Amino acid sequence: MTRLWTDSIRLPISAVGPENPLPPLAGMLDPPYKPDFSEVPDEIENGARYGQVSTVVPYLVQDGYQRSPEMTTTDAVVLENARLRATFLPGWGGRLWSLIDKDRDRELLHVPAIVQPANLALRGAWFPGGVEWNIGTRGHSPFTCDPVHAAVVAHVGGPVLRMWEYERIRGVVFQIDAWLPEDSPVLLVGVRIRNPSLDTVPMYWWSNAAVAQRDDLRVLAPATRAFRTSYRGQLECVNVPLQVGEDASRPLRARTAADYFYDLPAESSRPWIAALDTTGYGLAQISTPFLSGRKLFVWGETVGGRHWQEWLGGPHPTPYCEIQAGLTRTQYEHLPMPPEAEWAWVEAYGPVTAEPNAVHGADWSAALAAVEDVLPRRELLDGAFAEFRKNADQPPQGMLGHGSGWGALEEIRRERAGEAPLCGPGAPFGGTLGPAQWPWLTLVDTGELPEPAPEDVPVSYILGADWSSRLMRSPQHWATCYHLGVIAHAGGDLETARRYYETSLVHVETAWAWRALALVDSVHGGKADAVEGMLAAHTLAPGIRQLAVEAAEALMTADEPKRALQLIAELPATVAGHGRVRLTRVRAALAAGLRDEAARLLRGGIEVPDLREGEVSLDQLWAEACPGEPLPTRYDFRMK
Incomplete structure (x- = not known):
């Protein structure tokens, strides 16, 4: 039987603090390098030129935090069946904070010992851990350290945790439904983005999962090449897993911080990425085809890379890397989302165990095949996607938390302007107006x-x-x-x-x-x-x-x-x-x-x-x- 309940977690947290009162009109901070796309296909460079923003206005920057964590209790929502326990934090962007394999009593995600914001997100404050949902424009989400709306939705398949918000840069509504069918070996997450406007808008989405870097962890994705950045500017094409002097599939062997954007086959019907330990056990993330990009991020073994992890996780942090899934091949790109369009897909997160000698062997094709054999079948994802679409507009039964009032204000503005509603009954915003919206109301x-x-x-x-x-x-x-x-x-x-x-x-x-x-x-x-x-x-x-x-x-x-x-x-x-x-x-x-x-x-x-x-x-x-x-x-x- 699947259960959903509210809970709380207690850990040291440095409060985000007051927002910077000055609108960020000076523009986005330039990266410490100029991107070089000379080695990648033209469509990637074209996608990278499209949709970039020069400011995060109308959001304000979150830079009021200090480096002084205090024991703090924060609200959580737990989904649990016989095999998995998933903990979400609606007050922190809806992040999936923990995913426990109950059969092995193992945590599948990297769960930091503290929450210490640092200046790595679009609005400044960001912290690592769990699975983060990033929308709108390149970078960590405007909601990383903000609450989102959360509610329970009941249907015949069991309780669903629904989270949603109005993203103000692109003017879209995103919705996340998470559910655990009885005895399911994977957590299912349905994502929907709705563009209510009459204009095409650039769109971006990446789901970032942090995993602990255990001994000889290997990250696998069904590709034989990747586009790699190493903070020097060049987006270079490299072989996977081996390149000169480095095995790109083993995070602990990475010398420097790097992103590996895997070049998955265009016809891939079940994109996936997995991080497996020496026993062949670990976390897999798979999805329906629309979420086609996959990426590995590593901090590297430089003094600076280790220092960044200490800066984020305390004096003795557990090293981690990130396995990610997105709408495009790289995180430099945006996709044009047509007027009044709706995009949706399903992601699945869960444990897998593959034959360890194959997973860690020299034959990359055999390693991929060993993982492919134990992943959930495409039919499971197709069924979950159909279920998600059928229930996506079902009204919530009980609120678990509130996000901002900007969606409510936009609903009122659209009604007074004679425009179509912002969204359907599945993601209501009524009753959430606050002081930030009152002048505009x-x-x-x-x-x-x-x-x-x-x-x-x-x-x-x-x-x-x-x-x-x-x-x-x-x-x-x-x-x-x-x-x-x-x-x-x-x-x-x-x-x-x-x-x-x-x-x-x-x-x-x-x-x-x-x-x-x-x-x-x-x-x-x-x-x-x-x-x-x-x-x-x-x-x-x-x-x-x-x-x-x-x-x-x-x-x-x-x-x-x-x-x-x-x-x-x-x-x-x-x-x-x-x-x-x-x-x-x-x-x-x-x-x-x-x-x-x-x-x-x-x-x-x-x-x-x-x-x-x-x-x-x-x-x-x-x-x-x-x-x-x-x-x-x-x-x-x-x-x-």
Whole structure:
């Protein structure tokens, strides 16, 4: 008999903390390399050029966490039958946190001992472990550290856990149904994405499963070549499993961090990937054909690769790798999703045991055949897919958790605009409006956007042609003009954004409009104008750490590092002591020629909670400040 119940887990968690109040208008962080697609098929390069975003607006960045985990209880939902126990965390993006094989009493996934956010997701905060669902655009999901809606759906096959949300960049609804038929050897997960708009939108999905790197773990997927990246930029075609000097199927033997995107046969009717130990036992992930991509990610055995795992998992982490499944051959690509389209597929996760000598033998074809023989048959997936589609619109019977109110707001906006509903009865959003949506609900209800006090931080942002039209028709004040500027700015129309920001400042001077205008000036303007705007913004809101850093960075870009140091020296202690501000101080000291001051700060130890790989080379800062001194491990985040 299958059971579904609510539970809780208790472990050390560093709270995500408050969002960055400043919209991320400066754009996405460039990778530490320029991608080189010269060795891959043209369709991969074309897919990589399509659908990229320059900002995650209307989302705000999550960078308010520290590195101070505390014992915390978090809600969970458990699905269990006679053979498997699956634990989900609706409050953390709906992540599948644990999958236990009850026959062997073995955990199939990597379950970290702590939850320590780090700056690796689209919105910043991210943590490893379990199976993460990534949607919308390349990168870790906007919902990685956010709650999603969750409910139980009852039908003849047993209880179903349903989770869903409204993804605001692409304007789509995604739904995840998870169920465990009685005595099923696999957890079944149905995924549906619905595009309610009349426009084609770029789409992205990858399901990322983390698995522990046990001795001689081998990762297998039905391919003889892969497209490999190793954080140098080249997307190169390599043989699988062997390439020069390295067996790509054995994560513990990887020298450096790398992605292996397997080139599965186009006609594959049951794409799969598996991670098996020396006994031939481990986790397999299979799916219906629509989810056709498969990937292995390894951290590698460099000091930097090991340090990243410690940064995420504590001082003695269990090494892990990731086996992943997606819509495209590589994670650089997006697919065009037609207007009013609906995409769906089924994934299955469960234990497999294959003949170990074949799995770990030198004959790759024999190893693949040994795994193929023990995987669930295609008929099981086809039956599960039919069941998923039949029940996908069945209304939930009982709510288990709530996500954001953005889907509810969009439902109201669409109804008032005479547009088709956002989604069907299977994924309801009613009753979830909150403070972030209230200004926009007022705009829809009354035709007027409320005018907050100039010192009040705007609580949220919005995108879309209909919202722009409503703002234009609203009585004009500083907030309407500012939000119209943000919409234009996020869309790349900097001159229109400039006009709106300047008009907003004519109404009332606010830190928010000054800061946004400075960002425009940093691209189309002068360094002096950008500095003036950032300093004006900082003066109006001196307690916002992120704004202080941006003002100091503007001064350094304008070749005024001593003024940057003076600005930092005048900050409140609560702001100046943050690792991000201290790192900015090191960079300013070096730029000002104060090497001894930079060395003193670095030797004293600086911990930047939201450090992002590739944004700054701590090893190079150390070499410049402390020439000839060995690089401390705590500053070694090199991925290549």
